[in-house]
Amino acid sequence: MSILTIKNLSKSYKKQKILDDISLTIDSPGIWALVGPNGVGKTTFLNVLTNILPADSGSVELVGKPNRDFRIFREVSYLQDNTVLFEYLTGYDHLKYVCDVNKINKARIKEVADYVGMTNYLKKVVGNYSLGMKQHLLLAMAIINKPKLLFLDEPLNGLDPSSAILMRKILIELAENGTTIILSSHNLSEIDRVTKQILFLKDKKIIQINTANYETVYYYLALSHSEKGKLILSENGFLVNEESGKLKIQLKDRSLSNVISILQNHQINIYDIEKEITGSEKLYEELFEL
Numbered sequence: 001m002s003i004l005t006i007k008n009l010s011k012s013y014k015k016q017k018i019l020d021d022i023s024l025t026i027d028s029p030g031i032w033a034l035v036g037p038n039g040v041g042k043t044t045f046l047n048v049l050t051n052i053l054p055a056d057s058g059s060v061e062l063v064g065k066p067n068r069d070f071r072i073f074r075e076v077s078y079l080q081d082n083t084v085l086f087e088y089l090t091g092y093d094h095l096k097y098v099c100d101v102n103k104i105n106k107a108r109i110k111e112v113a114d115y116v117g118m119t120n121y122l123k124k125v126v127g128n129y130s131l132g133m134k135q136h137l138l139l140a141m142a143i144i145n146k147p148k149l150l151f152l153d154e155p156l157n158g159l160d161p162s163s164a165i166l167m168r169k170i171l172i173e174l175a176e177n178g179t180t181i182i183l184s185s186h187n188l189s190e191i192d193r194v195t196k197q198i199l200f201l202k203d204k205k206i207i208q209i210n211t212a213n214y215e216t217v218y219y220y221l222a223l224s225h226s227e228k229g230k231l232i233l234s235e236n237g238f239l240v241n242e243e244s245g246k247l248k249i250q251l252k253d254r255s256l257s258n259v260i261s262i263l264q265n266h267q268i269n270i271y272d273i274e275k276e277i278t279g280s281e282k283l284y285e286e287l288f289e290l
């Protein structure tokens with residue numbers, strides 16, 4: 001069974017066409033990032049897929065059922081922006097409501113609150129929540145039903161680094177346990193950390209690309225003698241830049257152990273090594289002609 005099947009989907013606001021005859025099938029668990037510039041139509045796309053907005057033409061099936069069938073929300077979730085929350089209700093009230101509507105055992109409330117790290121403020125009213133706390137609640141509401149298919153619109157908005165790390169861990173864990181995730185985000189480095197599968201929205205169409213062929217590996221090194229290290233590595237043919245007091249090195253056909261031994265031979269100590277893999281940013285630049 002396919003998890004998501006889109007056939008000839010189109011959507012306009014009055015005369016402005018946003019989605020034009022899009023067809024797409026996704027039939028395995030994993031994370032797909034939905035990427036495109038501001039105003040290109042990502043939220044519209046997610047709203048049409050979940051039938052919050054009616055399509056002009058075409059069809060969408062989620063977990064094997066037409067998206068018009070409200071029962072799909074027992075197996076499908078959509079994390080929208082925080083305007084869907086009620087300021088005068090508590091986090092608990094919101095989660096209880098989702099449980100009631102979808103016939104979920106209330107024992108899941110405590111379980112999911114612990115999982116997303118919101119137990120301390122579960123009983124507080126949402127009006128007193130920070131932006132990040134609201135994101136935690138939205139995530140809890142979205143995963144309380146253990147969805148097979150999960151749509152997330154900008155879930156990283158307002159999250160501090162530790163919450164963003166937790167969000168990443170949760171998404172990866174869900175995908176590993178069989179959930180298909182469609183994640184709209186502008187944060188390309190965060191995307192590169194969770195997936196290589198990207199759905200670019202461009203010119204009203206979806207372009208599906210695997211970023212693996214566009215990957216570049218960088219290492220950030222904190223050294224005892226940064227200037228000297230930069231000079232020596234450049235002389236040895238490495239591409240080296242300085243960023244925030246660290247050396248940023250791009251490795252092509254040479255290994256990190258090569259770099260380490262060159263530095264050690266010149267009595268330069270390495271205090272810290274951090275790895276970064278980028279893929280989607282390069283693709284984004286090419287696709288959107290930056």
Ligand SMILES: Nc1ncnc2c1ncn2[C@@H]1O[C@H](COP(=O)(O)OP(=O)(O)OP(=O)(O)O)[C@@H](O)[C@H]1O
Nearest residue numbers: 013014016018036037038039040041042043044045
């Ligand atoms: N209800 C609406 N009525 C008319 N036009 C709308 C409506 N909602 C969105 N639009 C327009 O449709 C286009 C796509 O908007 P949408 O919010 O889907 O883009 P987006 O890619 O999610 O943007 P962002 O990255 O800024 O969140 C924009 O030009 C927007 O102004």
